[in-house]
Amino acid sequence: MAKPKKRYVCQACGSVSSRWQGQCADCAEWNTLVEDAGAVVTPFSARHNLRSGGRAITLVGLDAEIALPERMSLGIPEFDRAMGGGLVAGSATLIGGDPGIGKSTLLLQAAARIAARGHSVAYISGEEAADQVRLRARRLGLGAAPLQLAAATSVRDILTTLGDGSPPALVVIDSIQTMHSDLIEGAPGTVSQVRASAQELIRFAKDSGAAVVLVGHVTKDGAIAGPRVLEHMVDTVLSFEGERSHLYRILRATKNRFGGTDEIGVFAMAETGLEEVANPSSLFLTHRGEAVSGATVFPALEGTRPVLVEIQALTVRLASGATPRRAVVGWDAGRLAMILAVLEARCGLSFSTAEVYLNVAGGYRISDPAADLAVAAALVSALAERPVPADTVAFGEVALSGEIRPVAHGALRLKESAKLGFERALVPLSLAGEKGTIALTGFRTLGALVDHLLGRD
Template sequence: MVAKKKTKFICQSCGYESAKWMGKCPGCGEWNKMVEEFEVTKPARRGAFAHSELAIGTTDRRKAAPITTIETSQEPRISTDSLELNRALGGGIVQGSLVLIGGDPGIGKSTLLLQVSSQLARKQKKVLYISGEESVKQTKLRANRLGATSDNLYVYSETDMDYIEQAIGEVSPDLVIIDSIQTVYQAAVTSAPGSVSQVRECTSSLMRIAKTNEIAIFIVGHVTKEGSIAGPRLLEHMVDTVLYFEGERHHTYRIVRAVKNRFGSTNEMGIFEMKENGLEEVKNPSEIFLEERSQGASGSTVVASMEGTRPVLVEVQALISPTSFGNPRRMATGIDHNRVSLLMAVLEKRVGLLLQNQDAYLKVAGGVKLDEPAIDLAIAVSIASSFRDKPTKQSDCLIGEVGLTGEVRRVSRIEQRVQEAAKLGFERMILPSNNIGGWTAPAGIEIVGVSTVAEALHYALGG
C-alpha cells in the first residue's frame, strides 16, 4: 500500500505555512494567496543542523571558535568596466557572493548583465549565462546587437536545477547569471516554478554552489506591480546583495540602487543611460538632473542629497494652486507623501503661510527617489516659492532637516555636499547653522547658516 503524500498550504507572498487552507494569510494579511503543495521528505541528517542552510559551504564538521582567533582578509573582488555598477556593489563583484537584481519588465536587467558578462569575459574570466526565458539563439542575437560576444562567455538555456548544477561543474566559471530565478525549478519539489518552495530550494542550492566553489552568482528576480521582488521576502534575506533596477521605460535613464549589501554600504546608486548599443554609465549625474532646469521659475530649488556615499544635486519642484474641492490635494513623486504634509503644516503654523485651501503637487526632477531628512528645507522653500510666486536664485543650493517647531537641524556629510555644489558652479549654500565650523568651504561659494525655516525663506526668497 502506497503511503499518501502529505500536503500543506503555503502563502505565495510571505511563505507562511498552514495545515489547512485559509482565505486570509495570518502572516502578511493577503487574501487568496494560500496554495496547496506536497511536503518534501528529506533524508535524515546526523545532528540537528548537519549540512543545513546554516552551514552553507561546509561538508565537514566544524567547531565553534573564539572570534579573536578567526583570521580574516579583504574579500577578493572582480572589477567590471562599469564604475557605476562597481559603486553600487561596494567596489566590485565579490567572489562567492549571491546577488539578486530586480526590476520592471523591459527595464534593461538582461542587457546590463549581458554587458557585464562580456566585459569580464574579455578580461579572461569565464562567465556562464543561463537563461530560462530565452533560447540560446535569442541570447546570441541580443549579444550581437550589444557587441557582447567572447569565447569566454558561455550561454545555456535551462530551467532544471539539476542540469544547471551539472553545467556549472563542467564549465567551472568565475561568474554565473541566472535569468530568472522564477523560471528555475527543483524536480524533487512538486510545486510550480516561481512558487515559494521552488524559489527557496533553488536559491539555497545556488547559495551552496556560490559559497563552496567561490563563484559569484547573479540571479534576476521579477517584481510585482507594487515594485517589490516577487516571491517570499525570504529570497532577499538569503542573498548577500539586493539591487533594484529603477527607471521609466519611456525615459532613457536607469538607476541601479543597492538596498542590501553585506560587502558594502546600502543606498549606493549607479546611473546609466539606455542607448541603441546598450547601457552607458553616467559619470556626473548631477549635471544630468539639472540640465533642463527652468530659468526664473517659482517653486524650484536644488538640494544636495546623499545617495550612499555619493552627493547628488537634484531639483525639487513644487506647484501650489487654490483648490477647487473641499479637501485640498497633496501629490508627491519621488518624495514621501507624509513628509510633504508635515512640512506644509510647519509652514502654516510656524511661518504663517495659509496652505490649508491650496492644492500641492511636488516632484523630484529626473525620476530620483529621495528619502533622507536633509531634503526637508529644499521642499519647504519650494512650497513657499510657488505659494508666493517668487523664484529662488539659480545659484542657490539648500540643505537641512526641518523640525516640527520650525527649526533647521544639522545634517551629515556636509563637506561632501558643499564640494559637489561648488564643482557645479553654485555660488551660495543655505544650510543649518550648526553645521558651520570644523571644515573649510571651497573657494567661490558663500555659506549661509540658518536656524529656522523663516530665516531660510528670508535668504532664499528675499523676505
C-alpha cells in the same frame, strides 16, 4: 510514531499555515495557499534527542587572522561601485527590478566584459532562447564576446553541465523564478520551488568558488517575488531602480556581506545598452536660462556620492469651499504634509485654499530628510511667486518646532554644489561658518528662511 503534519505556504508572501484557508492571514491575498509537499513538518516529539549523536564544532575567536576576499571586476566601474569593488568568488548575488528596466541588459554587458578578459562565464536564460540572447548581444555590440549561453530551467541539468570540468568564474541565472528543481513538487515560481532552486545554486557557488548572479522578479509593491528567505540566503541583494519613461537607472545594494550598502551606480539607457553616468547631477538638473518660481536645487547624498536634483513646486489658488489637492512625485507625501503644517503653524503662510503639486525632476526619488529645507523653499517660492536664485542650493532638516536642524555630510554637499557652478547655499545655522568657495546663508528657524525668501530680512 506520530503522524507528520502538513503545512501550506502562501505563494504571494511565503507565509506558512498549518491548515488551508481561502485568504492568507498575512498578505490578505486570496487562493494563494498551496500544500508544501516538499517540506513535511515532523512534530518535535517524533524527533531524536538533539543533544546526542551530534558532531563537535570548532569555536574560534574574533582575533583570528583572515584574508580579505579577492574580487573580480565586472568591467563596469558603476557596477563595481555598487558592489563594493566587484564580485567575490563563491558569492551569490540577487538582483531585482521592474520588468523591462534593464536587468538582463546590464548583466549581459557585465558578463561579456568579464568573458573578454579571459574568464569563463556561463549565461543561463530560463525566459528566452539562446538565439534571442544572441540577438540582444548583437544589438549591444557584444556579438563577438566569448560568452557561453544556454536556455534551460532544470536546476539538475544546469548543475550537471556546470560541474563538468572546471567551474566558470561567473554564472548568471535569468531568472530564478523560472528555475525548477525535481527534488520537490510544484510549478516554477512557487515559493517552495524558488527556495529549493536557489539553495541548490547557492550551494554550487560555495562548493565550486564560482560567483552566481540570480535575477529576481519583483511584485507590484516593488519587493522581490518569492519567499523572503531568498534575500537571507544570498550574500548580496541589488535593486535596479528607475522609470522606463526616463533615461536614468540606479543600481543600489540593499544587502552586502562583503561591503557597504551606501553606494550606488548610475546608468543611462541608450541605443547601445546601459551607459555609465560619471556626473549623475547632469541627469536631474533642469537647464534653464532664468530663475523660475517654485524651483529649488537640492544636493542629495547617495552613499558618498552627492547628486544634485531640482525640486519643483506649484501652488494653485482655489475658489472658496473647494477641497485642495496634494500631489507628490518622487518624495514622501506624509513628509510634504508635515512641511505644509509647519509653514502654516510656525510661519503664518496659508496653503489651506491652494492645491499643492511637488515634483522631483528627472524621475528621481528622494528619501533624504535633508530635502526638507529645499522643499520648503520651493513651496514658499511658488506661493509668493518669487524665484529662488538659480545659482542657489538648499538643504537642511525641518523639525515640527520650525527649527532647522543640521544634516550629515554638509561639507561634501557644498563641495559638489560649488564644483557644478553654484555660488550660494541656504543651510542650517550651524553650517554658516564653513569655509569654502560657496557663500553660505544660515537659518535657525524656518520662519527666518521665509523672511529671507520674501525679502523681509
